[in-house]
Amino acid sequence: MEAQELTGRIYDIQGFSIQDGPGIRTTAFLKGCPLRCPWCHSPESQLFSKQLSWISMRCEGTAACRERCLKACDKNALEYGPSRIDIQTKKALRLVHVKRDLCDNCGKCADACYPNALTLTGTDYTADELVSILLKDRLFFETSGGGVTISGGEALSQPEYTLAVLKKLKEEGIHTAVDTTGYAKWEIIESVLPYTDLFLYDIKHMNSGRHKQAVGVPNELILNNAKRLALAGGKLQIRIPVIPMFNDDVDNIRKTAEFCKVLGHAVEVVQLLPYHNLGAMKYLRISDNPAVEAVPPSDEHMQMLKEIIEEYGLNVMIH
DSSP states (O other), rough: GGGGGGGEEEEEEEESSSSSSSSEEEEEESSSSOHHHOOOGGGSSSSOOOEEOGGGGGOOOTTTTTTHHHHHHHTEEEEEEEEEEEEOOEEEEEEEEEETTTTTOOOHHHHHTOOOOOOOOEEEEEEHHHHHHHHGHHHHHHHHHHHEEEEOOOOOGGGGHHHHHHHHHTTTTTTTEEEEOOOOHHHHHHHOOOOOOOEEEEEESSSSHHHHHHSSSSSSHHHHHHHHHHHTOEEEEEEEEEEETTTHHHHHHHHHHHHHHHHHEEEEEEEEHHHHHOHHHHHHHSSOOOOOOOOOOOOHHHHHHHHHHTTTOOOOOOO
């Protein structure tokens, strides 16, 4: 298939990203991920399929739109839901509720919803279309030493598309980064390596059993791919999501630091990402299931973990 015909599914394109690699970057977020991290702050990234999202604060009430969304749904997947008091008028607005077991994510109700309370997450772009959008920020890349980061979900779950986009970006002289869980066939990682300046590489836990229990897959493939990337000349920014009661104990952090040390000069920096619950509201936008929440780690605890990793001679930063 020709590169210009390749189509990928994106759920967000974020400009002025300063935490996804060096300089000012634009990050494209691809849908689909083989992991199921309970702390994921972008649950809409997990499934490859498009999903209906409902943002209650945007809804102006069924009376205002004359029930346009309810009438548009031929699956009877929308019903009257709870009321919300309008901040300005102080009147009660009758909202809608999505019956997820009946919704097939066709998007008809989203097309009828003029305040965009109902939207479909996931937009399809050809490789050319996406690169054209990304290159609009070229000036920011050139003045800051930044570039483009392909993220997810798991970008390597759409391997041909990610490869096509990376090739086109390198043809334009753009610095590229791939944000990955590392859970992919080595052949896929090897194919994008020549076109990727930096891998933002997640390491969630050094114990494979704990890793599988938490996110649904073991960690052997992830750790082996990291070693092979280092040997093949790849550059790594190791990212450790610091999740309380999961991987923030001293023993696991030391083992992670020891592993990073083994990777040698391939590791440019180790980035500690403290858990936060800022994405909790997203879960109720796409399902009736609330997020699994924990207490974010303290600044003192994060500093202690940073100092432990620094003992191994590694460059460490806290997100």
